[in-house]
Amino acid sequence: MFKDGFKSGFVSIIGRPNVGKSTFLNHVIGQKIAIMSDKPQTTRNKVQGVYTTEDTQVVFIDTPGIHKPKHKLGDFMMKVATNALREVDAILFMVNATEPKGKGDEFIIEKLQGLETPVILVINKIDKIHPNDLPPIIESYMNELEFAAVVPISALQGNNVEPLLGEIKKVLPEGPMYYPADQVTDHPERFIISEMIREKVLQKTRDEVPHSIAVAIDQIKQREEGDMVDIHATILVERDSQKGIIIGKRGSLLKEIGSEARTDIEMLLGSKVYLNLWVKVQKDWRNKSTQLRDLGFRDDEY
Structure with missing residues (x-):
């Protein structure tokens, strides 16, 4: 049983390599549970981070960045990334504000089309661009897919992360607390x-x-x-x-x-x-x- 009004769910974070998924996850959780590097393909396994407040619990799944597999490990990483789109309550599609939309983003959009799961577009690294550059970036993605919300953030500085958490809460269903309130990850x-x-x-x-x-x-x-x-x-x-x-x-x-x-x-x-x-x-x-x-x-x- 869970108390009335308590919301919970699983949220997949997906995006090209090096868009800041692990940085965002570590910021939200408040401690390091996902490793960070400026090199792509840092994340190999799905990492579950648990964010809990008085009325919400969000279980985040940080996936390997989308890339073309070159070996069995690469095949595994791609399988993890694409499978993370299934059976979740919401998807954060994270893109890099400093880079133009590329083939990797197009590939992800293709995977997202037709899904009934709410998708929130997260434009990361806004601290590195001029505010006037933001509207064209948003428009380029809005033309491709219907999003539940669009939130520009700086995961590194924490800018707009709270509003993003608010948007996530809006799309989550009422549900139980899956993990104890003080638990931040399911990994040993x-x-x-x-x-x-x-x-x-x-x-x-x-x-x-x-x-x-x-x-x-x-x-x-x-x-x-x-x-x-x-x-x-x-x-x-x-x-x-x-x-x-x-x-x-x-x-x-x-x-x-x-x-x-x-x-x-x-x-x-x-x-x-x-x-x-x-x-x-x-x-x-x-x-x-x-x-x-x-x-x-x-x-x-x-």
Whole structure:
């Protein structure tokens, strides 16, 4: 049972790579649950963030950006993105105000046409354009699809995020509280920790590395004495040259990655962390179904 007037539902966030979906999600939830990078295809799995107020609960699904698959991992990411359009109560179609409408946007619009689900157009990064540039952008999308609402925002600065949440509430049905009020994500800590490590690798390595890496958490163990958690993790790459890049001269880059990831993980866990990172070459792991399943990419879940 739920109290009268309480609204709840599942809301999918969809858009081209690097439009700011994860930035928006982290801002709304109030803490980091989705990793951020200026490189496209950062998000690989759907990330559920839970936003709860006295009269509303919104379960956000942040999807991988739409792109043309080049390997089995890419196929998985596309399947996650398109399946997230089904059986949700509303869809946020997020676009980048600083970029013209492209083929990726057209592809998404094609997927959205014919759906009965309410679609809200979210124009992100308005802090980077002149206000006079906004009306033509809105018009270019309004001609393609009928939207339940159009909301320009800056996810980075938080501009207009509250009005957007208000528009989402309008289209949600009355329903139960799916998660406890203090829960912000349905992902286990192990998953979020692996993503925090991967984020630092993405931020610190050159273009040839990012999409070839994955992070496997080998062990998380609370020490019996003292406030310390031991975490052992392996960064998987596809080539020996990539391993050398991530480790860096005399291990310097790997130390930087570990130090910055540890800071985020300590904030997540609320305790001191000893983080031990290894780098391992696993050739062509993105095309190996068994390896993908071991890393949590399971087709049968979607």
